[in-house]
Amino acid sequence: MIFFDRVTKVYPDSSVALQNVTFSIEPKEFVSIVGQSGAGKTTILKMLLAEEHPTEGQVFYESTDVHQLNKREINDFRRRIGMVFQDFRLLPDKTVYENIAFTMEASGRPDEEIAADVPHVLELVDLHDKAWNFPNELSGGEKQRVAIARALVNQPDIIVADEPTGNLDPVNTYDVVQILKKINDLGTTVILTTHNKGIIDSLGHRVIAMEKGKIIRDDKEGKYFI
Amino acid sequence: MFWTNVKRIVRTGFFNFWRNGTVSLASVLTMIVTLLVIGFIIMGSAVLKTSLDELRNKVDINITFIPKAAEEDVLSIKHSLETLPEVARVEYTSKEAVLEQFKERHADDQAILAALDELNQNPFGAALNVKAKDPSQYQSVANFLQGKSALPNTGLTIIDQVNYYQNKTAIDKLTSIITAADKLGLVLALAFIILSVITAFNTIRLTIYISRDEIGVMRLVGASTAYIQGPFIVVGMIYGLMAGILTLVILAPITYWLGHITENFFIGFNVFLYYLHNLPQIFLIIILGGLFIGAISSVLAIRKYLKV
Incomplete structure (x- = not known):
């Protein structure tokens, strides 16, 4: 489904973010990418979203090289991926409902569908009573649940979560991981980057460990171990 | 959509x-x-x-003719001036009208009016007031008046004075x-x-x-x-x-x-x-x-x- 073929990324200041990275991800997998800060986890995600271009190598989604897509195709492609960030990245001037609806509007979905799906997905992350609040009126855990709802609402093929629990307390971390597990159980591929040893150990899924831009370990049912 | x-x-x-x-x-x-x-x-x-x-409107030139100038000669100059592309309009004042205007201007000055009566004839010539489309074009109007084309068939000039030359500095500055x-x-x-x-x-x-x-x-x-x-x-x-x-x-x-x-x-x-x-x-x-x-x-x- 996703295939990184000998991908290298060197920034203009000569710092090497990725070095000859090769791996693939199958549909319905739950893959965690672990490593210290600067190991290259976020760069991998940026490559996948065509936010950054590789210096060498290619990134394939199904049989398409994502860096050969034109602007319109990139937009279509990104709608098939749901993104969750550590800093939530909600639109501050939009309510919870509008934040989620925006993703659907951007995909050109009709109003009736938006009106039906948004409450449903809010129910899923248990935030139906906060629909008309603005992001600054929510707690960190609530914001992250909105972000997950936003990522989910277009029924994407993949959910990419970049350190989604980095700013959360243990209770909220647990909630977020449970939601991600549930999403994966329903058939969506999940890619998670994290520092959190507890999460990795409790998941029992595939773990890719990175260090200084290289993959140093790729275990089918890994533990957090660098 | x-x-x-x-x-x-x-x-x-x-x-x-x-x-x-x-x-x-x-x-x-x-x-x-x-x-x-x-x-x-x-x-x-x-x-x-x-x-x-x-x-711009305040700038104009006045051409005064000698009293002997015949009306048709003055009118023919007026006509030729009007054919110039630089000229916006030309106003003709007959010698009688010039006299009337002079009398009106000096209505309070008995000495001048008495002197005029003594003369028994009109000492003024007809006048033309020329307005160019642009102040910078008065020079060519003045040049035209100096040229032969403005003269009647007799070959003698009937133009007494063109006040452009007196006002030239002021017109140029303006x-x-x-x-x-x-x-x-x-x-x-x-x-x-x-x-x-x-x-x-x-x-x-x-x-x-x-x-x-x-x-x-x-x-x-x-x-x-x-x-x-x-x-x-x-x-x-x-x-x-x-x-x-x-x-x-x-x-x-x-x-x-x-x-x-x-x-x-x-x-x-x-x-x-x-x-x-x-x-x-x-x-x-x-x-x-x-x-x-x-x-x-x-x-x-x-x-x-x-x-x-």
Whole structure:
């Protein structure tokens, strides 16, 4: 489904973010990418979203090289991926409902569908009573649940979560991981980057460990171990 | 789908304008300054134009003929002058009329009137008053009068005096002042317009800079360029529209107050009456200018953040 073929990324200041990275991800997998800060986890995600271009190598989604897509195709492609960030990245001037609806509007979905799906997905992350609040009126855990709802609402093929629990307390971390597990159980591929040893150990899924831009370990049912 | 998107973009634009109240207020205020500058430049150039036209009208040349000159000869010179492309109009005053005018002017001076009576004949010749289309063209009119074509068949000149030569220095000076004032007015107007448009542009750029992270997020959830850009353009146009309306409202009392001053100072030109009479055009220029500046500034400012 996703295939990184000998991908290298060197920034203009000569710092090497990725070095000859090769791996693939199958549909319905739950893959965690672990490593210290600067190991290259976020760069991998940026490559996948065509936010950054590789210096060498290619990134394939199904049989398409994502860096050969034109602007319109990139937009279509990104709608098939749901993104969750550590800093939530909600639109501050939009309510919870509008934040989620925006993703659907951007995909050109009709109003009736938006009106039906948004409450449903809010129910899923248990935030139906906060629909008309603005992001600054929510707690960190609530914001992250909105972000997950936003990522989910277009029924994407993949959910990419970049350190989604980095700013959360243990209770909220647990909630977020449970939601991600549930999403994966329903058939969506999940890619998670994290520092959190507890999460990795409790998941029992595939773990890719990175260090200084290289993959140093790729275990089918890994533990957090660098 | 197209209309659904347009509806969503416009709705989002209005929401963004309303929810970012402080930023919107600051942008509208800056745009008002820009549009006021444009408004003042419109009025200023009207004042300048009226004053310069008035000055131009004051410049003319008088040709006086010798008393013996026959009326048909004078009229034939008048006719040939009228065929010149530089000449706007020529007024003929017969020798009798010149005498009448002289008597009227000196109605209180019995000595002069008595002296005239003594003469028993009209000592004045007919006169022509020539107005050129532009003050710089009097030289060629004067040259024409010196040339042979202006002379009657007898070959003797019947022209007594052309006052261009007496007034030449004054006419030349006035011509250069008018030309310089015209140019300076245009340069100043352009400079002020450019400066104020840049100010408005920078303000809008700042408002978009505040939203740069959001633009990145919109990109990452797969929103198209038009869908991201649209609401910002709508907001820019709302700034322009609001600022335009407020500018028109503000201009009314300002021009009313300035009206009397300009009326006394600039040869009867009342800037308030000018504002009222030309309101439809000024309305269009200010409102369209506001909408255009708002929209273009948004388009230019947002481009930088759309590269994700």
